[in-house]
Amino acid sequence: MILTAWAAVSLLMFLLWLIHFPLKNASIVDAGWAAGIALCATIFTYLGQGNEQRRILLTAMICFWGLRLAGHLLLDRVIGQPEEGRYVALREKWKTNIGLKFLGFYQLQALTCAMLATPFFLASRDNRPLEFTDWLGLIIWIAGICGESVADTQLKRFKSEAKNRGLSCRTGLWNYSRHPNYFFEGLTWVGYAIIALPSQWGAAGLIAPAMILFFLLRVTGIPATEEHALKSRRDYRDYQATTSAFIPWFKKA
DSSP, rough: OHHHHHHHHHHHHHHHHHHHHHTTTTHHHHHHHHHHHHHHHHHHHOOOOOOOHHHHHHHHHHHHHHHHHHHHHIIIIIIIIOOOOOHHHHHHHHHHSHHHHHHHHHHHHHHHHHHHTTHHHHHHHHOOOOOHHHHHHHHHHHHHHHHHHHOOOOOOOOSSGGGGGSSSSOOOOGOOOOOHHHHHHHHHHHHHHHHHHHHHTTGGGHHHHHHHHHHHHHHHTTHHHHHHHHHTTTTHHHHHSSSSSOOOOOOOO
């Protein structure tokens, strides 16, 4: 099951790697990453022999998450948009054999997708009937999806107004966190892990939210976003000084 899912998402990433050449935009890998995790989970659901209701529930959850995020990323970062700063910086850093290096980067994302799908693999083999942890995980997931959707909508509305160019969004959830979208994204992964937790070897499902939080807090999430924001937004240092980086919280004096 794991090898089948990994092979499928590797093929998806290879196709996206080919597509990124005419697009001249490597950011399409982000949309592929979201779709790839949903693809892995769907394969686990189809091949798994666990409780059918749990498998269907998890597939519906991850496919909704994946399609929503992939669609948002395609519209926000790919279609008609310049390549995101992170990938421009990679091109400048790599200098030679950029295409082949991006191929390796895309395939690394495929491996990441397979690892992040661990909760879905574990739950797909779980024969227990639905119980409290399933509903608790679903509630946490709904809170994460709703919060991330609201944060994305608020940011999109802010960016659409010309007067806000070069400024930081401080409306709605963005008044309490510099990255509310990342916070609620992490929350959805906690929901998946809670559903898988009572399964055999269920604690291994905690790998997924741990990886997500590590990437968001230390690697490609907050560090890269803030580095770019400091260069492009004249009020960002003040925003940093007064607003929580991750967990929505009250303003600092």
